[in-house]
Structures are given as C-alpha cells and as structure tokens.
Amino acid sequence: MFPNDSISPSICSNSVVAVEKIRVGVQPGEQNRNVLLGLRLREHRLYAAVAFTCAVKRGMWKAIPVIELQDEDGRARERSVSEEEYHDILAGLGREQQRVVICWWETSMRHREPFNVRWPMVDWKVGLFKLPAHILKEKFARRVPISFEMMAVLTELRDEQRQNKVENAQRHVFTRRDGRPIRDITSAFEKALERAKLKDSGITAHSFRRACISRWTDLGIPRDFVMLFSGHRSSSIHDDYLRFTDEMLVGQFRKAGLLLPPEQREQRKIV
Numbered sequence: 001m002f003p004n005d006s007i008s009p010s011i012c013s014n015s016v017v018a019v020e021k022i023r024v025g026v027q028p029g030e031q032n033r034n035v036l037l038g039l040r041l042r043e044h045r046l047y048a049a050v051a052f053t054c055a056v057k058r059g060m061w062k063a064i065p066v067i068e069l070q071d072e073d074g075r076a077r078e079r080s081v082s083e084e085e086y087h088d089i090l091a092g093l094g095r096e097q098q099r100v101v102i103c104w105w106e107t108s109m110r111h112r113e114p115f116n117v118r119w120p121m122v123d124w125k126v127g128l129f130k131l132p133a134h135i136l137k138e139k140f141a142r143r144v145p146i147s148f149e150m151m152a153v154l155t156e157l158r159d160e161q162r163q164n165k166v167e168n169a170q171r172h173v174f175t176r177r178d179g180r181p182i183r184d185i186t187s188a189f190e191k192a193l194e195r196a197k198l199k200d201s202g203i204t205a206h207s208f209r210r211a212c213i214s215r216w217t218d219l220g221i222p223r224d225f226v227m228l229f230s231g232h233r234s235s236s237i238h239d240d241y242l243r244f245t246d247e248m249l250v251g252q253f254r255k256a257g258l259l260l261p262p263e264q265r266e267q268r269k270i271v
Helices: 009-022 030-039 042-057 083-091 095-107 148-164 186-195 205-218 223-230 235-241 246-255 262-270
Strands: 128-131 142-145
Touching: 083 095, 083 186, 095 148, 095 186, 095 205, 142 223, 205 223, 205 235, 205 246, 223 235
Parallel strands: none
Antiparallel strands: 128 142
16 A cells, blocks of 8 residues: 555655656666665665655656565575674774774664764763664664773774864764764775675675674573663564574584583583
8 A cells, every 4th residue: 555645745756766766667787776775675665655656646657566676684684794704894994984883793783873873872881872762763762781892982982082173063973083973884885895705795784783683692691681782572573683603503512511522521510
C-alpha cells in the first residue's frame, strides 16, 4: 500500500529526483546499480515507495514498477569483520575516519549513530556512553561501557578540540580537525576496503556492529548485558547478529581445556 493521498509537495518534489535517476529502467550500469543499492536499505524503502508513487502521479510512469531488490538483511548483516580485516581497513583510513570505525568496532553503534553523539552523552566519571532515545533507531535510551581503546579516542578528540580552539556549538564528539562535525565517511571507507583488498568481501559499516556483538558474547559478557549495550530487545534479532569467527569457536574449546590430552585436563582441574 502506498500513501497516495498523504504525500506532501516537498517530499514529492525531492522524491522525483531519485525517480529521474532510475526512470530509464534497471538495466545493468554503474549509475543505476548505485541508486538501487541505496534503495536496498530498510530506511529508504518508504522513500522509494513515495518516489515511485510521485512518478506515477506526474505521468513519468504508467504504473508503480515491481523491482526485485536483494534484501539488506541477507546482504549486509550476514557479513562480520575479523580482527585482521578490521586492522587492514583502519590502515587505509585517515585518522578522522579511523576514529569513527573504532567506535563502530568498540561500541556496536550503527553506521550513523556516532555522528549524532554529543559530549554531554559521554559520562567520563562512570565510563559510559549514555545515548538518548531520539538519536537511536530503537527509540529507547541505551548505555554502552567505554572500552580502553574507545576512551583513548575520546580523549584524543577532546584534547584536539581544545588545542585547536574549534567552534563546536552543538558539541559534536566526532569532528574534523577544523571543528566541522563528521557527517559521513562512506567514500573513505569504500577506498579503505579497496586498499585492503576487501572491496567485494561484503563488508559494510553494519558488519562492525555484528562483529562487536559477537566479540562481547565470545568474551563471556552475559547475554542480557550484551543486549542492553547493543539496544536489542528481541532475542531472535539479537541471535541473528551472532557470527563467531573460527578463532572464537576453537578458543572456547581451548578455554575449557578440550584441546589438551585427558591427563593434562585432569591436572588442570586440580591446579
């Protein structure tokens, strides 16, 4: 069902821009492919519906097209990131972009959430991010502990902003050296994937969220806490995020002593 009777003129006008880009069809081609990749994202599906509806209303198309798009849930969220891949990607980024990727890796924040974090949301005394509901997809507040690596990034950003005496009226945490808030690192991230020879690996920004949640679970952090840190309320959704690396799987047997001969296991229990 499309909101034919509830489309505002401003939304309609902006949406037609997207329609113009793909009105020639969905034949193979780099430009069309990039547009359709954007439409795969869940948050853009309603926008696409509005755009197609506007195209019909304006006579650009006779009917709303049926386009089979690959499901984003099956594309981006299936892929995690190994620690080696993480460091390879970091090596291909400038420091401004590195700090955002470190945040993805250390906090399980979604792609754009770091760009909305303000300094009052950082509790230095307790060591927590206290993220308000209005900046989060799930629309309820989330608290995330700040790891050693993440604390180093925050300290670096704070000191950089103080030393450069940048104007930061909205108190953004992730800023460029001149004080401008970082809004997006997609271009730099894609180039880093190419440099790391991971361009066709299926890794996306969301892969770091999956990797973080899996890593916390592997470290033995109780499930209820991991769900709180990541903002998951549904167990089924949470479980779908878990993608353990080969090293994590073998590591569980190593921790339990199951890689040792039986006699050494017994000695380990006695000690």
